[in-house]
Amino acid sequence: MSKSAFVFDHPLIQHKISLLRDKNTTSKEFRELASEISMLMGYEVTRDIPLKEIEIETPMGYAKTKVISGKKLAFVPILRAGLGMVDGMLKLVPMARVGHIGVYRDHETLEPVEYYCKLPQDICDRDVVLLDPMLATAGSACDAIKIVKERGAKNIKFVCLIAAKSGVERLHQEHPDVDIYCAAVDEVLNEKGYIVPGLGDAGDRLFGTK
Ligand code: PRP
Ligand code: URA
DSSP states (O other): OOOOOEEOOOHHHHHHHHHHHOTTOOHHHHHHHHHHHHHHHHHHHTTTOOEEEEEEEETTEEEEEEEEOOOOEEEEEEETGGGGGHHHHHHHOTTOEEOEEEEEEOTTTOOEEEEEEEOOTTGGGSEEEEEOSEESSSHHHHHHHHHHHHTTOOSEEEEOSEEEHHHHHHHHHHOTTOEEEESEEESEEOTTSOEESSOSOHHHHHHTOO
C-alpha cells in the first residue's frame, strides 16, 4: 500500500489555511499566517523528540520531571518561500540550527535548479526538518532531500503547507523513508506546474514580488 501524507486537520490550521489561500490576503497577513501555521504544525512534527528524566527542586520539594534529551534538530528551508516557515518553527525549538538550500524551478522545464547550500557542519548527526510551503511536482523537494542525504542526514521530515497529490506520490516513491506533513492535499497541477486551487506562487505572495 502506498504511504500518504500526514494531513493536519486541526481547526485552527484549517481556518488559517483558508485565509492563506484567499487571493485578497495581503503579503503582511500571508507572512503572519504562514508563521502561525508553521508553529502549530511544529507541535506535531516534534512529537517524537526524546525526553530524559531529571530531578528538580520546586519551592515545595523535589520532582522527577522530563526535559528534551538534547536531540539535535536542524530546520532547513528551501529558498526562498521556505523562509516563511522558519520563525514559527524556531519559536517552538529556539535551539535548533538552521540550514538553507536554494532551489528554484525553471519556468520552462519545471526542473529544479540549485543555487545555494549552507548546512550545519554536523548535519549528519541531526534530525532534519525540510520546510517549503508548496509540494507541487516534488522536483525541488526531492532535490533538497538528495542534498541533505549526500551530507549524511538520515532522519528527514518534509513539512509543507499545501501538497499536490502527485507530488506526495513522487516524493514517497523517490524517498520512502521521508515522512510528509502538510495542511492540505490538492488534486490538480496545472500545465505550468502550479497547484490548483493551491494558493498561487508562495514566494511572490510572501515577499510581495510580482
Ligand atoms: C516554489 C516552492 C517550491 C517549489 C515547488 O518555489 O516554494 O520550492 O516551487 O514546486 P515543485 O514541487 O514543482 O518543485 P519557486 O521555484 O517558485 O522558487 P521561489 O521560492 O524562489 O519563488
Ligand atoms: N510553487 C508555488 O509557489 N506554487 C505552486 O502552486 C507550485 C509551485
